Amino acid sequence: MALGFAIGVFGVLILFHAAYSTIQYRGLLKITEEEFSGPPFNVVIELSLGLVLCMWAALTVPGKFLSIHPDSEENRIVSLPANLDFMIFNHRGKVFPVEMDLKLKH
Amino acid sequence: MVHSESGSEEKKSSNAVNDLLTFNAENMQNNMKIIYYSRTFLSIIGGVVAGILGFTGLKGFVFYLLLMAVTSVGLVAKAKFSTQTYFDSWNRVLLDGFLGGLMSFVLFWTFAYDIVHIF
Numbered sequence: 001m002a003l004g005f006a007i008g009v010f011g012v013l014i015l016f017h018a019a020y021s022t023i024q025y026r027g028l029l030k031i032t033e034e035e036f037s038g039p040p041f042n043v044v045i046e047l048s049l050g051l052v053l054c055m056w057a058a059l060t061v062p063g064k065f066l067s068i069h070p071d072s073e074e075n076r077i078v079s080l081p082a083n084l085d086f087m088i089f090n091h092r093g094k095v096f097p098v099e100m101d102l103k104l105k106h
Numbered sequence: 107m108v109h110s111e112s113g114s115e116e117k118k119s120s121n122a123v124n125d126l127l128t129f130n131a132e133n134m135q136n137n138m139k140i141i142y143y144s145r146t147f148l149s150i151i152g153g154v155v156a157g158i159l160g161f162t163g164l165k166g167f168v169f170y171l172l173l174m175a176v177t178s179v180g181l182v183a184k185a186k187f188s189t190q191t192y193f194d195s196w197n198r199v200l201l202d203g204f205l206g207g208l209m210s211f212v213l214f215w216t217f218a219y220d221i222v223h224i225f
Binding site: 008011012015018019022023026036038039043044047050051054055057058059062063065066067068069070 | 128129130131133134136137139140143144147148151152154155158159160176177180181184185191192193194218221222223
């Protein structure tokens with residue numbers, strides 16, 4: 001999980017570095033007054049590498065898929081849900097005598 | 107005896123065509139959230155890449171379509187190619203978050219294009 005996050009951050013840093021290289025390349029093109037037809041080849045390689053790393057991070061960081069079958073192994077219901085339908089208040093505890101001078105035990 | 111009855115009931119409720127009538131909704135929501143996060147993040151990254159590469163007009167949208175197609179393949183691979191176990195229909199895996207991602211893509215595309223090519 002942390003590894004995926006680190007790879008994602010690394011991919012974004014590579015993209016920023018590629019952006020900075022392209023800005024410098026455009027500055028160079030302005031000096032020589034040529035047209036911008038596309039970033040240089042190594043910037044394209046850098047961008048595809050950054051894209052691959054970010055794609056890997058985007059698929060692994062958010063978490064695993066959980067099965068939605070109600071009868072699969074990891075979806076077993078092992079405790080009753082805590083809603084009022086399952087709480088019983090009408091039990092035999094009411095026949096115990098109420099002690100009026102109870103003190104808190106330390 | 108009770109176990110076999112409940113087992114056959116749940117089998118009756120799942121037809122052949124991705125149509126689970128009873129499923130675990132909380133896990134379904136978790137899976138949808140994962141798809142949404144993945145697509146949004148990749149739309150933003152794709153927007154930045156399209157801006158840096160200097161795509162204008164139709165080329166950028168074609169790039170976005172390609173990116174979303176690769177993302178769909180990646181998500182189906184993450185679900186180990188059996189989307190029935192994790193989702194209730196194909197459309198959710200392939201098309202959910204497509205339009206929301208498109209808007210994030212265009213936003214970051216214009217943003218990156220301005221920073222890299224205009225200033």
